[in-house]
Amino acid sequence: MTNETLMTTAPPEASVEPPRLHIQDVGRDFHTKSGVTHAVSGVDLTIQRGEFVAVIGRSGCGKTTLLRMIGGLLAPSAGTIEVDGKSLWRGSHVEPSAVTKLGFVFQESNLFPWFSILDNIALPLKLRGVGKTERRERAAELAELVGLTGFERSYPRELSGGMRQRAAIARALSTEPELLLMDEPFGALDALTRERMNLELQRIVLETNSTVVFVTHDIPEAVFLADRVVHMTPRPGRIRQILPAEFPKPRAVLVQTEPEFNEIVRILRRDLDEEE
């Protein structure tokens, strides 16, 4: 079993400012009747500004648990998480000034059925006390960015799964987050819609210059989108290897036919396969 860890070092010019995300020795235990489960254990990860990092692994490898800890939804049992040098957790409480830097996209769109698409996108701004006219203007821009122009007044139920996820992405972007966290956002979509959404996401991320942590169980999706692919293994959930995927952006769908691309996919598939 190869246990090499291919760490790419951060670009040197970014070393003056603190990294966007700095995770040190983070762990999370779950106490159940049958004992303690180490869902995540000893995870170190540093992500620079503008980087797109995909986290991949089998079910139960702790990738979603890790993302929920980064997203301020679940307190870690050990370690520190810093966003722009600011500690995110204080015990089991989130630090509001750090959590407001984040945007979260869930596997389900989780749009509120009583709001129109526009009001759903504007919800984070509403909670921050942004006035109605301003937040609607901003939401309309975001609807355009994610390709939902013409659907601003529709209710979520009137949209397809892919369109609902676009709206969820726009909602997460509305506060201009420093760090965008995505938990298998396209997991519930069919393969063709998914491929389209990957291209769209790439475009949106490049346009907004976002930093992204993207959890998925789809290997080509991870390699296609990410600058680095973090491979996690279960029991306990930890990082096994980090593979760079250095293809120029924007990437076309056909990048997936290139030998270098397939080599990374092959390594990941082989290593994921031998885990079971």
Place this chain on the structure above:
Amino acid sequence: MSPRTLKLLPWIVTPSLVIIIVFLWWAIVTLLNVNPFIFPPPQAVAASFVQLLSEPQTWSAVVVTVSEVIIGFAIAVVVGVIVGVVLGKVPWLELSLRPLIVIAQVAPKVAFVPLFVIWFGFGLTSKIVLAALLAFFPIMLNVLLGVRSVEQGHREVMQSLNASKRQTFLQLDMRSLQPYLFAGMEVGIVLATIGAIVGEYLGGNNGLGNMVVSAMNSLDAARTFALILLLSLIGLVLYLIVNEAKRFVIPWHESVYGLRNVTA
């Protein structure tokens, strides 16, 4: 069946069935020569109904009964929402009060009317109390269910947005429970109507319930039937108002747009 036919269906079936039932009623009463004191023919009831509508006394009774229903219902909605939300949000309170709630719910509240008359007099208050009491339980229990049924994914959205408790309550809980509140109100308005009428049957000298008792005491079966018809129409109108309010307040909900998809 085409959507167009589906939409027309209730408008064809309902009047046809009413005509058939009235015809059967007429046929049985006439052919079997039933004593009109026991079962009056439809034309006698119709005549009595027209007569009823021409009496000013009827209209003042309508105002009394409808006021009792609406005030009682409004009290039930306000108290039901408050109690339902509090019990939904404070599980230990709901758990410790549950046996008492069940007992209060299954207790035949109509049996309390004599007590209400002693406590609140023969006026409107005792009827309002009964109407409110009957409507309260379905409203409170549905609101309680609604508060408990907020989607976990929606909660996480609010959590990831660092929303305050107040914001989460107003933007999420209060919105999520609206369909449940309307389900409770649709049952509640019917029960409030029953409560007001039963209250008038048993105590007091005002309202349509009281007129039913007088008609019965004077052995006027046709008038009794006409009053029941009037009461049913009032109940129908009140129910439709609640139902229409639902379509207006929660147009996004399955119970509203699902129906629209079938009928439109």
